[in-house]
Amino acid sequence: MxxxxxxxxxxxxxxxxxxxxxxxxxxxxxxxxxxxxxxxxxxxxxxxxxxxxxxxxxxxxxxxxxxxxxxxxxxxxxxxxxxxxxxxxxxxxxxxxxxxxxxxxxxxxxxxxxxxxxxxxxxxPLTSITAWELLFDALRIKEGEGKGESLLIIGGAGGVGSILIQLAKKLTGLTVVATASRPETSEWVTKMGADHVINHRESLVDQMKALGLQPRYVASLTATDQHYSAIIELIKPRGHIALIDDPLSLDIKLGKQKALTISWEFMFxxxxxxxxxxxxxxxxxxxxxxxxxxxxxxxxxxxxxxxxxxxxxxxxxxxxxxxxxxxxxxxxxxxx
CATH class of the missing domain: 3.90.180.10 (Medium-chain alcohol dehydrogenases, catalytic domain)
Structure with missing residues (x-):
């Protein structure tokens, strides 16, 4: 063959x-x-x-x-x-x-x-499995739940982000905030169903404060090491972070005071x-x-x-x- x-x-x-x-x-x-x-x-x-x-x-x-x-x-x-x-x-x-x-x-x-x-x-398939397992297995969100809470997706316009936005909007009550940095990617994540779009090239903390949102859940799909300190600052106490990329290092002690949970998703x-x-x-x-x-x-x-x-x-x-x-x-x- x-x-x-x-x-x-x-x-x-x-x-x-x-x-x-x-x-x-x-x-x-x-x-x-x-x-x-x-x-x-x-x-x-x-x-x-x-x-x-x-x-x-x-x-x-x-x-x-x-x-x-x-x-x-x-x-x-x-x-x-x-x-x-x-x-x-x-x-x-x-x-x-x-x-x-x-x-x-x-x-x-x-x-x-x-x-x-x-x-x-x-x-x-690959992106759907990754997004599904991240949302329901790693973050432990249940279908139909999440009303009053928000999910921040870092890197919303890629393959995983595109299906994750849809799953979160269609199957949970979460408010979905997705990051994008170009007009075409902002338009795309809006098409996928994101409630809000923020720019990952600018301060995530300031933009989330401007929206009046403090996420309980963060899905970091790319550049986790670049955004990690901001994630720790903006997430709710006892919040949950799930990531799929490969940061060279990740100091989980930074999440101790907020009693955060950090999970990996790997669909294989x-x-x-x-x-x-x-x-x-x-x-x-x-x-x-x-x-x-x-x-x-x-x-x-x-x-x-x-x-x-x-x-x-x-x-x-x-x-x-x-x-x-x-x-x-x-x-x-x-x-x-």
């Missing part, structure tokens, strides 16, 4: 940063689906892995978002059948989705939204460690699919870069590295 990967980690500008090659068809485990990939999404994790993780042997295939059609099922599969249309974010410990065929554990797979094409559906944890509750990702993806088809959530895809190839995938990685992507970039699969 065709696949796209890399043979040496490094910059995307290298001539062999991403190459197309022939790979073996994946082996299908007892709980696995073999999926014909019809669409993929591109995320910051793709860039991080390609830049920092050297292949152990042969080209390394990355890609952590896909939508496609089930072509084969393992002996113990119970949730899907051949011909089903699915979407999912994959597993960091297994080969990625930038290939014609991909094997994935059924317990982290959901039914593709009927109202979306494959490429557009592929823009949702359940698949990496085969946790007892791994099937929660199957359930939440099915719920997101239903919410999309019911019109309660909207697509966060802003750019379809065409059919996947080494060149189009390089272009997607370049855009991701620029730090200016709004929402999600996607590509059509090899079979389209």
């Amino acid at each position: 065709k696949a796209i990967g890399y043979i040496k980690n490094g910059p995307i500008t290298a001539s062999d940063a991403l190459i197309e090659f022939e790979a073996e068809t994946p082996e299908v485990g007892a709980r696995d689906l073999l999926v014909e990939v019809r669409g993929i999404g591109v995320n910051p994790v793709d860039v991080k892995v390609r830049t920092n993780m050297a292949p152990e042997k042969g080209p390394k295939v990355i890609g952590y978002d896909a939508a496609g059609v089930v072509r084969q099922i393992g002996s113990e599969v119970s949730k899907f059948k051949v011909g089903d249309e699915v979407f999912y974010a994959g597993d960091l410990t297994r080969p990625g989705t930038n290939s014609e065929l991909h094997a994935v554990d059924e317990r982290i797979v959901g039914k593709k939204p009927k109202s979306l094409g494959f490429a557009e559906a592929a823009g949702l 944890t359940r698949s990496m460690f085969q946790t007892d509750d791994i099937e929660k990702q199957h359930a939440l993806l099915n719920r997101v699919s239903e919410l999309i088809d019911d019109g309660m959530l909207i697509s966060t895809v802003t750019n379809n870069l065409g059919k996947i190839s080494a060149e189009t995938l390089k272009a997607a990685h370049l855009q991701q590295e620029s730090g200016t992507v709004i929402g999600k970039n996607v590509l059509e699969g090899f079979f389209n």
